[in-house]
Every structure is written in C-alpha cells, then in structure tokens.
Amino acid sequence: MEQLGFYINQSLCTGCKACTVACKDKNNLDVGINFRRVYSYEEGTFVQQSTKGFVPNIKAFYFSISCNHCEDAACIPSCPTGAITKNKKNGVVTIDQDVCQGTQLCIKACPYGSPQYNKKVFKSNKCDFCMDLQEKGEEPACVGACPMRAIEFGPIEELRIKYGDIAQIKGMPSDSVTHPNLVITPHRHARLAHS
Numbered sequence: 001m002e003q004l005g006f007y008i009n010q011s012l013c014t015g016c017k018a019c020t021v022a023c024k025d026k027n028n029l030d031v032g033i034n035f036r037r038v039y040s041y042e043e044g045t046f047v048q049q050s051t052k053g054f055v056p057n058i059k060a061f062y063f064s065i066s067c068n069h070c071e072d073a074a075c076i077p078s079c080p081t082g083a084i085t086k087n088k089k090n091g092v093v094t095i096d097q098d099v100c101q102g103t104q105l106c107i108k109a110c111p112y113g114s115p116q117y118n119k120k121v122f123k124s125n126k127c128d129f130c131m132d133l134q135e136k137g138e139e140p141a142c143v144g145a146c147p148m149r150a151i152e153f154g155p156i157e158e159l160r161i162k163y164g165d166i167a168q169i170k171g172m173p174s175d176s177v178t179h180p181n182l183v184i185t186p187h188r189h190a191r192l193a194h195s
Contacts, residue, residue: 005156005181015062022145068180
C-alpha cells in the first residue's frame, strides 16, 4: 500500500481560507460543513513597560487541516454500520454514503473534527482526498487553490523524507492517538517543546 498524506507548510499559511472555499465548492457543501478547515491560534498579552507603555507580546498563526487518513483512524471502529473504510491501495479513509446511517459516532470519535454531519441528508461525510480528481491526474482542490503553495500531497513516506516527521503542533491533539498521515513544517510560534 502507498499511503497518501498531506503536507502543510504552516510558515506559509496566511489564513486566507482559499483551501476551505475550494473544497466547499468542489464538494458542493452547505453552510457550516467544511471538510477542510483553517484555524487561527493566538496567545499572549500586552505587557506594561514603564518607558514604552503597553508592548504586545502576542503570538499567532494559522493552520489548515482536513481528514488525515490516519493509520489508526478512530472513526472506523466507531461506525456501527461499517460505512467507513480505509482503501487498501492508497490508505484513503472514506464514508460510503449508501451505508451511512447518520449516527454521528464518527464525529465524536475523530480528534481532528474531520467527519461533518449533513442535516439535509442525515449522514456524515468527510474529505475523500479528491480521488476523482486524482484519477484524472489532477491535484486535490485544496492543494490547487492555495495561493501560497502551503499544501502538498503525495505518498506520506516521500513527504516525510522530504519534510520530516512532525505531525503535531501546539493546539492539536496528540499524534500518538491515531497516527495521522500528515507532515507539518510548523510556524515558529506553533512548535511544541519537543519539536
């Protein structure tokens, strides 16, 4: 199996959400349903200094995330109908819409918030890595839409050789839980103490 994964260069992400919009457009998603999300993370305070007044000591960054097509995907065992499967050839995790019964247990199980519930059809769905586009030789919608070229995709082992093996940054759940197929170049303020 050649497991596919995403690479996010967080240092380049400006939070423009072009990836989210492209994904919504490609998948015809309703308001409130986002297979790819961009989060902002801020911390810090304004520090009072006697000579300069208040000085900002603020750290902030953006992060784009979708389904990580995890090695130990928590959504798969949570599904009572077996609608969620991991493709044996490329490792992509998908939800079969004909089998999904909308229990939303996958939503509760996923630490990354990937499965999204559609109230109109009473089913959950998520990123399918734009396999229909990939089969035509195109890249996933989010990758193609990023003006900063901050998102890449490909076999995860190749991405790890090229960019390293960081898969968790400040504000994210532990990567030891599901072993996401994700590589991140962290923003300077997003690094964990051990990275």
